[in-house]
Amino acid sequence: MSTVTRPGRAPARLRLGLVVHEFGRTRNHGGIAAVAADLVEALGEVPGLEVHVVTTQEAPEDGELVVPANCRVHRVRHHEQRHFAAVADLLDALDLHHVEVADAYALGVQFLVRRELGLTRTRPVVEVCHHTGHREIWEWGTGRRGLAGAPDHFRRTARLEEVQTRLADASTAPSTFLARYLEGRTPGLQVGERRFPTVDLLAADPAEVWRPGTATTVLSLGRWEARKRQEDLLTAARAVSADEPDLLVHLVGNTIADPRTGIDYRYSCYAALPPTARRTFRMHEFASASAMGRLYEEAGWFCVPSPRENFPTTAVEALARGLPVLASAASGVADYSGDVPEVLFDPDVPGDLERVLRWAVVQGPKVRETVWRSQFDAARRLLSREATATPRVAAVERAAARADARVAGPSAPPAEGPSAAGLRTLLLLPPGSDQPSAASFALGWQLRVSSIEDMSDPALAWAQVVVSYPSAPGDERLERLHTLLGRWDLSAVAGGAVTLTGRDDAALDLDDGAHHGTVPAVVLVPTAEDLAEPVLLDVVAGRLARPGSLLPLVDARAGATGHSVRLMLELRDRSAGVREEVRP
Amino acid sequence: MSRDVTVLVHGPVTPFTRRTLTDALRHARQDRRVVRVVLATWDDADTDPLGALLDEVEVLRAPDVANPGFANLNRQVRLVRLGLDAVPEDHVVVKLRTDQTVDHAALLRRLDERAARLEADVVFTTDCFTRTDRRYHPSDMLLVARRPALALYYDLPEVPTTHLDDVLAVREDLRRGAVADVRDLHLWPEARLFMAYLRRRGEAVSDTDEDSARCLARYCELLSASDVGLRWEKFYGGRLPLVPYRFSMAPFEGGPVEEARCVPTSGSPVRQAVKDRLGALLWGPRLARLRA
Numbered sequence: 063m064s065t066v067t068r069p070g071r072a073p074a075r076l077r078l079g080l081v082v083h084e085f086g087r088t089r090n091h092g093g094i095a096a097v098a099a100d101l102v103e104a105l106g107e108v109p110g111l112e113v114h115v116v117t118t119q120e121a122p123e124d125g126e127l128v129v130p131a132n133c134r135v136h137r138v139r140h141h142e143q144r145h146f147a148a149v150a151d152l153l154d155a156l157d158l159h160h161v162e163v164a165d166a167y168a169l170g171v172q173f174l175v176r177r178e179l180g181l182t183r184t185r186p187v188v189e190v191c192h193h194t195g196h197r198e199i200w201e202w203g204t205g206r207r208g209l210a211g212a213p214d215h216f217r218r219t220a221r222l223e224e225v226q227t228r229l230a231d232a233s234t235a236p237s238t239f240l241a242r243y244l245e246g247r248t249p250g251l252q253v254g255e256r257r258f259p260t261v262d263l264l265a266a267d268p269a270e271v272w273r274p275g276t277a278t279t280v281l282s283l284g285r286w287e288a289r290k291r292q293e294d295l296l297t298a299a300r301a302v303s304a305d306e307p308d309l310l311v312h313l314v315g316n317t318i319a320d321p322r323t324g325i326d327y328r329y330s331c332y333a334a335l336p337p338t339a340r341r342t343f344r345m346h347e348f349a350s351a352s353a354m355g356r357l358y359e360e361a362g363w364f365c366v367p368s369p370r371e372n373f374p375t376t377a378v379e380a381l382a383r384g385l386p387v388l389a390s391a392a393s394g395v396a397d398y399s400g401d402v403p404e405v406l407f408d409p410d411v412p413g414d415l416e417r418v419l420r421w422a423v424v425q426g427p428k429v430r431e432t433v434w435r436s437q438f439d440a441a442r443r444l445l446s447r448e449a450t451a452t453p454r455v456a457a458v459e460r461a462a463a464r465a466d467a468r469v470a471g472p473s474a475p476p477a478e479g480p481s482a483a484g485l486r487t488l489l490l491l492p493p494g495s496d497q498p499s500a501a502s503f504a505l506g507w508q509l510r511v512s513s514i515e516d517m518s519d520p521a522l523a524w525a526q527v528v529v530s531y532p533s534a535p536g537d538e539r540l541e542r543l544h545t546l547l548g549r550w551d552l553s554a555v556a557g558g559a560v561t562l563t564g565r566d567d568a569a570l571d572l573d574d575g576a577h578h579g580t581v582p583a584v585v586l587v588p589t590a591e592d593l594a595e596p597v598l599l600d601v602v603a604g605r606l607a608r609p610g611s612l613l614p615l616v617d618a619r620a621g622a623t624g625h626s627v628r629l630m631l632e633l634r635d636r637s638a639g640v641r642e643e644v645r646p
Numbered sequence: 647m648s649r650d651v652t653v654l655v656h657g658p659v660t661p662f663t664r665r666t667l668t669d670a671l672r673h674a675r676q677d678r679r680v681v682r683v684v685l686a687t688w689d690d691a692d693t694d695p696l697g698a699l700l701d702e703v704e705v706l707r708a709p710d711v712a713n714p715g716f717a718n719l720n721r722q723v724r725l726v727r728l729g730l731d732a733v734p735e736d737h738v739v740v741k742l743r744t745d746q747t748v749d750h751a752a753l754l755r756r757l758d759e760r761a762a763r764l765e766a767d768v769v770f771t772t773d774c775f776t777r778t779d780r781r782y783h784p785s786d787m788l789l790v791a792r793r794p795a796l797a798l799y800y801d802l803p804e805v806p807t808t809h810l811d812d813v814l815a816v817r818e819d820l821r822r823g824a825v826a827d828v829r830d831l832h833l834w835p836e837a838r839l840f841m842a843y844l845r846r847r848g849e850a851v852s853d854t855d856e857d858s859a860r861c862l863a864r865y866c867e868l869l870s871a872s873d874v875g876l877r878w879e880k881f882y883g884g885r886l887p888l889v890p891y892r893f894s895m896a897p898f899e900g901g902p903v904e905e906a907r908c909v910p911t912s913g914s915p916v917r918q919a920v921k922d923r924l925g926a927l928l929w930g931p932r933l934a935r936l937r938a
Contacts, residue, residue: 332814333821344713345810352690356712 074112074132076458078105079153079161079186081169084119085135086127090316090348092285093375094164094193095119097236097258099127104259104451106130111455114156118145118169146172154182160461162256162454163230164191168222174229185468187461189232191256192244194289194372196220202370203288204322213321227251237394240372259450260375262382263441271384272434273359274427278308280419281361281385283354283376284368286317286328293331295367296343298416300335303342306423311365312357314346358383362430363422366395369409381441386434388418398440402433647754647761649792651679652733656686656725657744659693662879666747667699670740673750674702680750681737686729687744706732715805716812719835722786726800730793738764739796741789747884748788749875756869757790763867767795769843773911774871774878774890775836779904780829781858782844782851783836784866788876799843816898828901840865862909870911882936891925 080102084095098115105113106129113133121137129135136156138148150173153161163170170190176182194202197220200212209217227233227248234256235241241253280299286292292313303309317328332345349357364380364387371393380387389395391406399405404421407414425433443449653670655663667683674680686706687693693700708728711720726741733739738757742748757764764770770790777783789796807815812833819825830853832841844851844861851857862868871891877884896903910918927933 329814329817333818337815337819337824340811340815343811344806344808345814346713346808347810349712349714350690350710352688352710353712353714356709360712 075110076108076455076462077112077114077156077158077160078454078458079114079116079156079158081116081149081153081161081163081165083117083165083167083169085115085117088119088127092166093373094166096375096379097260097373098164099129100259100261101450101454102129102133103261104447105454106132108132108451108455111458114158116149116152116156116169118149118165118167145169149173150176150182153186154184157184158186159465160454160458161186161188162191163188163226164193166193166195167219168226171222171226171229174226177229185465187232187457187464188230189234189256189457190227190230192227192233192235192240192253192372194240195223197223198243198370199287199289200321202368203320216321236373238397239370239392239394243370243392256453257445257450258373259445259447260378260382260441263378263438263445264447266382266438268435268438271382272431273384274430275360275362275385277362277425277427277430278306278310278423279361280309280311280363280365280388280423281314281357281380282311282365282367283314283380284366284374285315286313286326286331288320288322288327290366290368290371292328292367293334294369294415295365295419296331296335298367298413298419299342300339301416302420302423303339305420309342309423310344311342312344312346312361314349314354314357316348355383358385361385362425363388365419366390366393367415368393371395378441378445381434381438384434386430387437388415388422395437398437398444400440401436405433405437647679647738647757647764649679649736649738650681650734651677651740651754652682652684652737652793653680653740653742653750654684654686654726654729654733655742655744656722656729659685659687659691659696660745660879661695662747662884663744664696664699665884666742666744667696667703669747670742670750671699671702673754677751677754679754682733684729684732685744686725688725704732711804713804713806713808715835716807716809716833716838717835718809719802719838720804722835723800723802723804723839727797730797730800733793735793737793739789739791739793741796743787745879745884746787747875747877749887753788753790753869753874756874760867764790764792767792768865768867769795769799770867770869772869772871772874772876773908774876776862776866776868776909777836778907778909780834780837781853781855782832782840782861783834783858784840784862784868785908786836786839787878788869788871788874798846799839801846802839802842805838813898817900820898820900828898868909868911873911890929891921893925893929 082098086099115135118138149169153173196216234254244253299311320327364385366389373394377387388405390409407418670683684704689707689709714721771785775785875887
């Protein structure tokens with residue numbers, strides 16, 4: 063698929079960046095890809111605005127993506143961790159006023175770390191528009207709390223997402239549910255609501271798209287994934303089919319492994335069905351638009367079985383095709399189902415999806431049309447261009463005004479947003495790991511924890527961490543690293559956190575121009591569990607400092623093969639209160 | 647054979663379709679018996695690349711099916727029936743896929759040689775995918791028959807289960823031991839079409855190797871794919887008249903590897919032995935990249 067920019071570009075006064083891992087309606091695209099394209103379309107008419115889409119998605123070959131004249135799509139063609147550097151380089155080069163990061167892999171993290179370290183040329187306001195993160199994917203899919211037992215890539219990406227959130231200037235989410243969920247999980251974090259338009263919905267003529275369908279035919283569309291809990295729909299439909307033998311559930315979507323078992327999730331669900339129950343279900347891979355059109359026409363309901371779900375795009379697309387939607391009360395569907403709460407199931411009440419399904423399949427066309435119309439109208443209001451594009455333009459205008467003020471003088475106000483606490487983040491690595499760290503992203507080095515020595519007291523869970531890195535004295539980057547690591551001693555404070563305070567060491571006492579002599583930083587100490595993965599040290603400039611030197615930086619020296627910095631860390635669970643206190 | 651011939655090409659438009667139609671139209675200009683070339687394709691098929699060919703081809707379109715069925719059986723049935731509906735009752739139909747072509751002159755020569763069989767409503771096919779290791783499995787790629795016979799062959803209701811339904815069911819039934827031999831399932835379009843056809847012709851299908859061979863001999867006439875120059879885009883880009891003859895496949899997860907072998911049509915044992923050897927080389931793993 064090639065990308066074509068329509069002619070007619072005007073000079074840009076405002077520059078918005080949109081970071082997404084996928085973009086446009088392509089084969090097997092995810093929800094964010096579609097709504098990001100719709101957002102760009104909605105922003106296409108804004109005078110003086112330039113939109114830069116930064117994506118790591120390769121250009122697919124199945125068609126042509128046409129974007130408005132004020133839009134540029136930048137495809138970063140690296141892989142794995144090199145994405146981060148390439149995205150950071152690009153964001154800096156584009157000289158943006160406001161960046162919205164709405165991807166699934168924390169692609170903005172390196173830019174944010176660099177910005178925090180003063181290594182970027184530009185300082186745009188960065189907003190993380192949250193989607194279902196890797197932590198949520200794991201927790202919702204397994205029903206467990208925390209990342210214990212999660213595959214490495216889950217843990218790593220979840221950590222990066224956490225770092226990205228902390229370093230960003232603002233957090234938003236496309237649904238009320240996700241916004242409140244994230245706030246509930248991370249004390250002190252404030253999450254605004256930032257929705258996406260859906261062009262199909264806005265363009266749909268209600269008189270044209272409504273189809274009565276068949277009440278006992280239910281369509282569900284989406285990747286088979288443990289967190290989406292299609293197994294719950296299978297269970298509910300089996301129970302309902304005992305009384306409604308005509309019930310037919312079409313499940314459309316590709317599949318991935320169940321993280322709990324490593325087995326293909328769709329097959330696991332199917333294998334749990336007794337053969338006699340198979341007749342109730344039709345399984346489809348993602349189908350052509352034409353074939354999907356037939357399925358939408360035949361169905362009387364669309365069902366999103368996920369107990370917890372962010373937006374979801376598939377539900378809005380179903381509304382645009384004349385289908386009313388059944389979904390969890392803990393999902394974005396609840397945002398436009400206020401007048402028809404009977405379509406929402408309570409994810410925490412066992413069997414509630416069955417109750418809703420049982421109600422749905424006996425409803426005649428009149429009730430279904432009423433439900434659909436209510437959801438359709440509410441969603442159109444919520445996801446209109448005005449409701450979705452206008453606030454973004456206002457945010458870019460505010461950011462541009464601040465950028466102008468910064469140029470004009472030193473008294474510019476700080477960046478807005480709940481996360482603007484001056485965070486510091488290091489991401490170190492366990493022994494033997496080859497994964498890069500956030501610090502190495504920033505510094506261009508591979509930092510490794512070369513040893514973690516358990517100090518053998520499980521109650522205190524001390525560990526001695528030696529960070530080594532190849533370099534030579536005098537290297538400017540080395541000075542940066544010393545600034546980062548060496549300016550502080552570690553000092554104990556309450557709640558499992560320690561502070562880093564300035565340290566009288568000529569070799570390390572380097573001034574980065576921003577933090578010398580200022581308030582000490584706070585380290586949110588990783589849990590013992592974290593040491594099995596990249597260690598997260600959130601270094602937060604704040605008012606928690608309580609002087610002390612319980613855990614001093616014990617060593618920093620040059621060796622034949624490089625430098626090492628020895629840190630001693632207290633390994634305890636993070637205190638929930640710490641972040642709350644340091645947030646403004 | 648004195649009947650008029652319609653070439654019915656069905657399927658999505660692929661880069662190879664231009665070649666398929668060009669070959670058919672070229673032969674139509676040379677042999678007055680070929681009076682029509684019909685392309686049955688989907689509503690959303692992009693036929694622009696076919697350019698001026700469209701002036702000489704009758705294009706029929708249909709919306710995609712909601713359920714393509716196992717190995718696209720429902721799609722195949724829909725488009726072939728769409729095409730057959732436009733063919734006069736007394737025509738002979740050469741049914742071809744959009745990604746294949748044939749030496750039409752050679753094909754019609756073979757039909758001339760066996761005109762009596764054609765008149766007896768025998769369905770002509772090739773040895774390409776007419777399998778010896780599956781029962782009731784004549785190839786459904788290139789089919790030639792009088793229009794009424796072919797209409798009966800494709801008089802099959804839409805199968806309700808999806809490809810994925812069948813794949814998942816077979817995988818699970820194999821795991822549970824509920825299926826001893828996947829050959830007994832007759833899921834493949836070839837078998838579903840042929841067995842339904844046999845029943846409509848009044849045959850009591852006994853599902854044995856002997857009955858399968860008997861029905862194939864009675865109701866089908868097998869042509870050697872190489873004799874009629876069958877080419878397939880999927881293999882060597884259709885540049886060479888080479889189609890699979892011996893190969894391995896494992897279509898079902900947890901199922902057996904099938905050592906597929908097509909029905910011999912070469913006549914002499916020596917020629918067949920050469921074909922066997924050549925087949926093993928051409929369709930073996932060593933040439934996989936070259937084939938694609």
